[in-house]
Amino acid sequence: MKTPRVITISFLFVLLILSGSCKNRAPVSTSLPRSTPEAEGVASAELITFLDSVAAGRHEFHSIMIIRHGKVVAEGWWAPYSRELRHTMYSTSKSFTSTAVGFAVTEKLLSVDDTVISFFPDQLPDTVSPFLAMMTVKDLLTMSAGQVPDPTGRISTSSGDWVKEFLATPVLKEPGTEFLYNSMATFMLSAIVQKVTGEKIADYLRPRLFEPLGIEGYDWEESPGGITSGGWGLRVKTEDMAKFGLLYLQKGMWNGKQIIPAAWIEEATTFKIDQAPGELPEEKAMSDWKQGYCYQFWRCRNNAYRADGAFGQYIIVMPEKDAVVAITCESPDLQDEINLVWDYILPAMKEGPLQEDKETLTVLKERFANLALPVPVEKPDSPLASAISGKSFKIISDHGSQGYFNFRFSGDTCHLSLEMNGEEASIAFGRGRWIESETGFPGPSLLSRPLGFTSHRIAAAYEWKDDSTLVLTARYIESPHSIMFNFTFEADTLIMNMRLSPPPGLDTPQVKAVMEE
Secondary structure, X not given: XXXXXXXXXXXXXXXXXXXXXXXXXXXXXXOOOEOOOHHHOEOHHHHHHHHHXXXXXXXXXXXXXXXXXXXXXXXXXXXXXXXXXXXXOHHHHHHHHHHHHHHHXXXXXXXXXXXXXXXXXOOOOOOOOHHHHHOEHXXXXXXXXXXXXXXXXXXXXXXXXXXXXXXXXXXXXXXXXXXXOOHHHHHHHHHXXXXXXXOOHHHHHHHHHHHHHOOOOOEEOEOOOOOEOOOOOEEEOHHHHHHHHHHHHOOOEEOOEEOOOHHHHHHHHOOOEOOOOOOOHHHHOOOOOOOOEOOXXXXXXXXXXXXXXXXXXXXXXXXXXXXXXXXXXXXXXXXXXXXXXXXXXXHHEOOOOOOOOHHHHXXXXXXXXXXXXXOXXXXXXXXXXXXXXOOEEEEEOOOOOOEEEEEEEEOOEEEEEEEEOOEEEEEEEEEOOOEEEEEOOOXXXXXXXXXXXXXXXXXXXXXEEEOOEEEEXXXXXXXXXXXXXXXXXXXXEEEEEEEEEOOOOEEOOOEEEEEXX
């Protein structure tokens, strides 16, 4: 199973998220047909049981959409997440990159048997090793490039030429022989498609994939050299995820037109390499990460396959059930999250239409319509609120940084402002309610330096844990991430602790500040 890298984020980097103004949301446009669960052979009562399990579990679901027989039968967003918001896909992006390769292969612009070095004659190292010379597009697609260890962390934080750095990385294993997850291999696929088409893959896919499926408003991170990141960084809506899965379920057919050849869909989603060749069969049978890897898709149990992103962003395609499940989530246990699909959603899908159950369906619709994550508790403001409102606290730093916190309380809103090394930022937190706004500064990320996004939506709320402890929560509602600020006030001094999620419970060093007269 993939092991996420630890989030790295500087104090200033985190604090500078706090900037923005409220925006009105665009009208929702839906294009997939809707139906009732029973009409498509899905038991509403069993979907209610699924929601009960989610509510009782440790996974923080942000959205889910279930498609059966080409129609949406259930959908929901846990507030403050909502249907019109994009969500960071992380490695689910890889399956879209694989699709771009499929289009380029179809247009005879490249072959999966082409060598990687053939596309970049001007960016090769001084000595091309035999293994590097052997590496093919297929080896990149199947995560068997032969580089050990995975160079993603090193290269993705570089401001240099990522292609050149990838090609300079030693290839210690014969390509095509061993699986090792490598997001920079997917970046190289993006670079190859850009090389042969003259377009970034986000642009290349627009008329071929995004426009036919009605996918709008997406964005995708890029490298410092202007190449779409490929292995991560795509943001699309939950329904866009479902559309993509449905296209694959329908073998590339969309609205009566063959968007991409069925032969490529078959090639891209069938077993190509064993991730754990020495594993015992009974252990493999328990894991959705040991069923085989395809072309930037994972094989699943139950003869399914999926696009898979960090912290639980899934597009699960179930050909035997004629179904797709799209999920955005912040999960501490990815296998356990998928188990919920196998334990509750899969058995809910029956062979034929079911008798209509209006009462249960009404309950199900109400449950989906009222999904929400816990909001910080609405309590009266501490008496301390009036004492610190309008006051500035000077940050005490061992690193020479200069800065201030400023709190202002007005009605049921806490305004937090920060001045740091000449930069200013502020945001409004609601008391017992979310206030949505936008910031131009990035928040936490699995990768230490996300590139290419200029605007980030957040939802923010606050509560007083006790008379001297103020807790501010900022959710990045187009990603799995959130930040909790805990301010403890003692006389004229405050201590700030900050917790990032995910990974769950990652605490940052304390920060101390002193009130100024």
